[in-house]
Amino acid sequence: DTAVSQTPKYLVTQMGNDKSIKCEQNLGHDTMYWYKQDSKKFLKIMFSYNNKELIINETVPNRFSPKSPDKAHLNLHINSLELGDSAVYFCASSQGYGVGQPQHFGDGTRLSIL
């Protein structure tokens, strides 16, 4: 029973294409996140949603657009993909976004831009 699941696990595509990554959590959490892990292995927050409302947008290019159709889903759509977008993208969720709430992560989507 996967708590936070992302699809696809691997995504290989060409520069300029538009792609989406889906994330679903079955933990009943109301806060979800997207993180990016670059080639140097640094993990950085991109977006956070609480009850379908955006609460963090960390100066991510507007080619990246998160969409939360309901509390259990936070999808990431990327327009006009660039070489620098190659990375591993992780979705996470938590019960609220208070400091005492641990986040639970999916296994990542490995995006490679040709």
Added chain:
Amino acid sequence: DAKTTQPTSMDCAEGRAANLPCNHSTISGNEYVYWYRQIHSQGPQYIIHGLKNNETNEMASLIITEDRKSSTLILPHATLRDTAVYYCIVRGSIDSGYALNFGKGTSLLVTP
């Protein structure tokens, strides 16, 4: 959020306790100390967190010094499956929406 300092890498023999240190000398009163780990090719895994008191769960123990300027994560009986990068994170800023700020972590190698 306060910065953390961790050793780049550590080794531990299988079956022995692994003690991973973390310095967070600029931590403020409402900031929690979190530990996560990332096993190769997987997503980060929550281990434990604490504010002031020592904490223990089924995975590990967290020892926080009285002045809260440092902490130690203890894996009591390390196994080969504990080989991973361990991240110590101080979390507490509402400006960051309570996001996790991952540093470089400690790469722990558990050897047979």
